[in-house]
Amino acid sequence: MACAWSRTWRPSSTRPRTRAKVRARSWRSARRSGAAADGPPPTRHQKAPAMGSPPRMFRTLMFAPGSRPELLAKAQAGDADALIFDLEDSVPAQAKDEARRHVAQALAAGLRKPVYLRVNNPRAGDFHGDLAVLDHAAGLDRVMGVILPKADDADDVRVVAAGLDALEARTGATPGTLGILPLIETCLGLRNTFDIARASPRVAGMALASAEEGDFMVDLGGHWTPHSRALAYPRGKLVVDARAAGLDWIVDGVFMNLRDADALRAECALARELGFVGKMAIHPAQVATMHEVFTPGAEEVAHAEGLMAAYREGAEHGIGAVKYRGMMVDLANVRMAERTLALARGR
Structure with a gap:
């Protein structure tokens, strides 16, 4: 999960006109940008979720x-x-x-x-x-x-x-x-x-x-x-x-x-x-x-779609953790959102 001290980006629908000063980068965003980061790399069993289509699932x-x-x-x-x-x-x-x-x-x-x-x-x-x-x-x-x-x-x-x-x-x-x-x-x-x-x-x-x-x-x-x-x-x-x-x-x-x-x-x-x-x-x-x-309800689907859109917008600016509806979100939240949308499609 993202931490409050991670480097953040608010999606255009919620961020103010003046961009806030960047704080310390999270381990994930530092690794993605190629910067040095403290701590061990992910183990071979850990995998970052893809932004593409999730596996098919039957309800x-x-x-x-x-x-x-x-x-x-x-x-x-x-x-x-x-x-x-x-x-x-x-x-x-x-x-x-x-x-x-x-x-x-x-x-x-x-x-x-x-x-x-x-x-x-x-x-x-x-x-x-x-x-x-x-x-x-x-x-x-x-x-x-x-x-x-x-x-x-x-x-x-x-x-x-x-x-x-x-x-x-x-x-x-x-x-x-x-x-x-x-x-x-x-x-x-x-x-x-x-x-x-x-x-x-x-x-x-x-x-x-x-x-x-x-x-x-x-x-x-x-x-x-x-x-x-x-x-x-x-x-x-x-x-x-x-x-x-x-x-x-x-x-x-x-x-x-x-x-x-x-x-x-x-x-x-x-x-x-x-x-x-x-x-x-x-x-x-x-x-x-x-x-x-x-099957996720309409509110769950809207939340998942908005979260993924906010994350993508942040990623386009090199930001790995963004603020969405008052909550810090990163790849873990994206994976949950992908699963929600997969279930909504009845896959």
């Missing part, structure tokens, strides 16, 4: 069981940003092969929305059989990748990444086209979230299975509520580890009670406050509330 991911072909079709007509064609927990063991056929048929018919395929974990099911259904896709332009359930360590990610390497090679897809969204469902997985996030360049984001009486809560042994203190640390740790690994797309798990809209809104608001940018859905009726909470 909602709607589950559609692979064993229900009518839901695979219906979900594509809904309002969710992206879909999850599920071959894991929502499909009974005896229906796995049939579900793969249904998903393969849906992919062959073409997709109207971005889709992730939730495969079985390589340690627990026929992962390669699940992945093979993507061979039937009518192009992979709307297939975003796979969701890796019960991701416990970096090796889980590497096995899936190798499977995607082979898939892209045999289908002629551009290498690196398909991403991985690890889903943390155990305490062991939470313990290893940073390593999981950095296990492969294919990792596009991170997700926490935060559902009431879901796998993670069962493993944790805690008591779930919409404001659950039992999930405060798991959610916080996941966000911190994902951000430290350079990821911005962080997704909260499903909300199971379809009758309690107020509790759904409360949980979405809590997740956003903690740093999540989206949530998984199990019913179309949940999507509107999720979009409302995870």
